[in-house]
Amino acid sequence: MENVLEAKNVNVFYGDFQALKNINMKFKKNAVTALIGPSGCGKSTYLRLFNRMNDYIDSFNMQGDIMVENKNIYNKEIVVEELRKKIGMVFQKPNPFPKSIFENVAYGLKIQGVTNKAVLKNAVRKALQQAALWDEVKLDLDKSALALSGGQQQRLCIARTLAVEPSIILMDEPTSALDPIATAKVEELIRELKQKYTIIIVTHNMQQASRISDYTAFFYMGEMIEYNKTDTIFTNPQHERTQNYITGRFG
Amino acid sequence: MNNSQINRLKDKTFNYFGIFCTLIGLVILAFFIGSIFYDGLRRIDWDFLTSLPSRKAEKAGILTAWVGSIWIVIFTFIIVVPLGISAGIYLEEYAKKSRLSSLIEVNISNLAGVPSIIYGLLSLEIFVRLFGMGNSILAGSCTLALLVLPIVIVATREALKAVPHSIRAASYALGASKWQTVWEQVLPASFGGILTGVILAISRAVGETAPLIVIGALLYVPFTPSSPMDEFTVLPIQIFNWISRPQHEFTTNAAAAIILLLLITFIMNGVAVYFRNKWQKKINW
Ligand SMILES: Nc1ncnc2c1ncn2[C@@H]1O[C@H](COP(=O)(O)OP(=O)(O)OP(=O)(O)O)[C@@H](O)[C@H]1O
Ligand SMILES: [Mg+2]
Numbered sequence: 001m002e003n004v005l006e007a008k009n010v011n012v013f014y015g016d017f018q019a020l021k022n023i024n025m026k027f028k029k030n031a032v033t034a035l036i037g038p039s040g041c042g043k044s045t046y047l048r049l050f051n052r053m054n055d056y057i058d059s060f061n062m063q064g065d066i067m068v069e070n071k072n073i074y075n076k077e078i079v080v081e082e083l084r085k086k087i088g089m090v091f092q093k094p095n096p097f098p099k100s101i102f103e104n105v106a107y108g109l110k111i112q113g114v115t116n117k118a119v120l121k122n123a124v125r126k127a128l129q130q131a132a133l134w135d136e137v138k139l140d141l142d143k144s145a146l147a148l149s150g151g152q153q154q155r156l157c158i159a160r161t162l163a164v165e166p167s168i169i170l171m172d173e174p175t176s177a178l179d180p181i182a183t184a185k186v187e188e189l190i191r192e193l194k195q196k197y198t199i200i201i202v203t204h205n206m207q208q209a210s211r212i213s214d215y216t217a218f219f220y221m222g223e224m225i226e227y228n229k230t231d232t233i234f235t236n237p238q239h240e241r242t243q244n245y246i247t248g249r250f251g
Numbered sequence: 252m253n254n255s256q257i258n259r260l261k262d263k264t265f266n267y268f269g270i271f272c273t274l275i276g277l278v279i280l281a282f283f284i285g286s287i288f289y290d291g292l293r294r295i296d297w298d299f300l301t302s303l304p305s306r307k308a309e310k311a312g313i314l315t316a317w318v319g320s321i322w323i324v325i326f327t328f329i330i331v332v333p334l335g336i337s338a339g340i341y342l343e344e345y346a347k348k349s350r351l352s353s354l355i356e357v358n359i360s361n362l363a364g365v366p367s368i369i370y371g372l373l374s375l376e377i378f379v380r381l382f383g384m385g386n387s388i389l390a391g392s393c394t395l396a397l398l399v400l401p402i403v404i405v406a407t408r409e410a411l412k413a414v415p416h417s418i419r420a421a422s423y424a425l426g427a428s429k430w431q432t433v434w435e436q437v438l439p440a441s442f443g444g445i446l447t448g449v450i451l452a453i454s455r456a457v458g459e460t461a462p463l464i465v466i467g468a469l470l471y472v473p474f475t476p477s478s479p480m481d482e483f484t485v486l487p488i489q490i491f492n493w494i495s496r497p498q499h500e501f502t503t504n505a506a507a508a509i510i511l512l513l514l515i516t517f518i519m520n521g522v523a524v525y526f527r528n529k530w531q532k533k534i535n536w
Contacts, residue, residue: 051424053420053423053424056423058348081426081427081428082426084423084424084425084426085425085426088424088425089424091417091420091421091424093417095415095417095418095420095421096421097418097421097422097436097440098418098439098440099439107422107425107427107435108425108426108427110435111425111426111427111428111431111435112426157421160421160425161424161425164425164426
C-alpha cells in the first residue's frame with residue numbers, strides 16, 4: 001500500500017515548550033491509523049499539523065516537513081484553503097453551525113462557489129447517507145442542527161466533512177462526547193469510510209483503537225515511541241511504556 | 252446588646268436603607284412620568300402630530316420635529332452601521348494583538364465617555380464648516396453617528412466574542428477563508444447581539460440635543476425637510492424650545508412631545524430586548 005502522508009523530522013514548539021520531538025512517520029492510504037498516548041503528549045498538536053490548524057496559535061512554531069502526496073504542505077505556495085478541501089477534520093466536541101441541517105452539509109460546497117440547487121441537494125443527500133444519518137433526518141433537513149442529539153450532531157459533522165470529498169480525514173477523539181450507542185455508530189461508520197478515505201484518529205479508548213484501526217502509534221511526552229500494525233501493538237508491543245499504557249498501568 | 256444582636260440590627264438597618272434608596276429612584280421616575288402624562292396626554296391628537304410649529308401654543312404641532320427626528324435616525328443608522336460593524340469586525344477578527352491595537356481599544360472605550368457637546372463642537376468645525384455641509388440633516392447625522400459609534404463598535408465586538416471558537420475552526424477546516432468564515436458563520440451567529448447594540452445606539456441618538464444645537468439645528472423650522480441637505484429640527488430640540496417659552500400653554504406642548512419621545516425610546520429599547528432574547532433562545536451553544 002502506498003503512503004499518502006509523511007512527517008519528516010518534525011519538531012513543534014509552543015513558545016519555549018517543545019510539544020513534539022523529532023517525529024518521523026508515514027501513513028498508509030485507505031487505512032485507519034490511531035494515535036494514542038496519555039493526555040498532553042501532543043496527539044492533537046500532531047493531528048492539526050496535517051491541515052495546518054495550528055497556524056492560528058500565536059506561539060506555534062514548527063521545524064521539519066509534512067508531506068501530503070509528496071508535497072510539503074508548509075511550503076509558501078500551498079494554498080491552505082485548497083489543502084483543507086483535501087484533508088477534512090472532525091473535532092472532539094460536535095460543532096455544527098447554528099444553521100439548518102442542510103446548510104451545515106452544503107456549506108463546504110457553497111464556499112467553493114457551488115450554487116446549483118440540484119447539485120447541492122444531491123451532495124447533501126449522499127454525504128448524509130455516507131454518514132449514516134440520512135434516514136434519521138431526511139424529513140427535516142430544514143431543522144436547526146442544534147436540535148439534534150450529540151451523536152447525530154457528530155455524524156452531521158462527519159457528513160459535512162465528507163460533502164467536500166476530501167481524501168484524508170483527521171478525527172480528534174470524535175466519540176469522546178458520545179454515549180456508547182452513538183459511539184458504536186460512529187465506529188461502524190469509520191470502518192465503512194476507510195474503503196475510500198485515509199483516516200487518522202486520536203483516541204483515548206484502547207478498545208476503540210483496537211476495534212477500528214489498522215495501524216497504531218503510541219506517543220509519550222512529545223515523542224513517538226512505537227508505531228506498528230494495531231495487532232502487533234496490542235499483542236506484542238516492543239516498548240515497556242507502550243505495554244504499560246495499553247494495559248492501563250499509567251496514563 | 253451582644254455582638255450578634257448588633258450585627259442583626261446592622262443587617263436590618265441596611266436592608267431598609269437599601270429599599271429606601273431604590274424607592275427614591277422609582278418614586279422620582281414615577282412622579283416625573285405621572286406629571287408629564289397629566290400635563291401632556293390630552294394635548295396629543297392628530298392635529299398636534301400633523302401641524303407645523305406656530306407662535307400660538309394651541310395651534311403649534313410637532314410635525315417638523317418628528318419628521319426631522321426620523322430623517323436623522325435613518326441617516327445616523329446608514330452612517331453608523333457600516334462604520335461601527337466594520338471597525339468591530341476588524342478589531343475582533345483581523346487586528347493582530349499589539350500595543351497599537353490595545354491603544355485603539357482603550358481609546359474607543361474612552362470615546363464613549365466624552366461629553367456629547369464636545370462631539371458637537373468637533374462636528375461644527377469639521378462637518379458644518381470644513382466639509383461645507385452647513386446645519387443640514389447630513390451634518391446632524393454625521394455628528395450623532397460619531398457620538399454613538401463607540402457603542403456600536405463595542406457591541407459588535409462583544410457579539411463576535413460570544414461566538415465560540417469551535418465554529419470558526421469548523422469553517423476553516425472545511426476550506427473557508429477568513430472572509431468567508433466571518434461573513435457566512437460568525438456574523439450571522441452574532442447578528443442578534445449586533446442588532447441589539449445598534450438599536451440601543453440609535454435610541455440614544457434620538458434623545459440627543461446638545462450636539463445638534465451646537466451645530467446649528469434650528470429652534471424654529473416652518474417646513475418639513477425633503478432632502479438630507481435641508482435644515483432641520485428634532486423632537487428634543489422642539490421640547491427644549493417650548494420649555495424655554497414663558498407662556499404656560501407651551502409647557503403643555505412640551506409635555507406632549509416628551510411623551511412621544513419617551514414612547515419612541517421605550518419602543519426601541521423593547522425591540523432591542525426582544526431581539527436579544529429571541530437570539531439567545533435560538534442559539535444555545
Ligand atoms: N495553544 C497552545 N499553547 C501552548 N501550549 C499548548 C497549546 N496547545 C497545546 N499545548 C501544549 O502542548 C502539549 C500537547 O498538547 P496536545 O493538545 O497536543 O495534547 P494531546 O495529546 O492532544 O492531549 P489530550 O489527550 O488531553 O487531548 C501539552 O503539554 C499542551 O499543554
Ligand atoms: Mg487532544
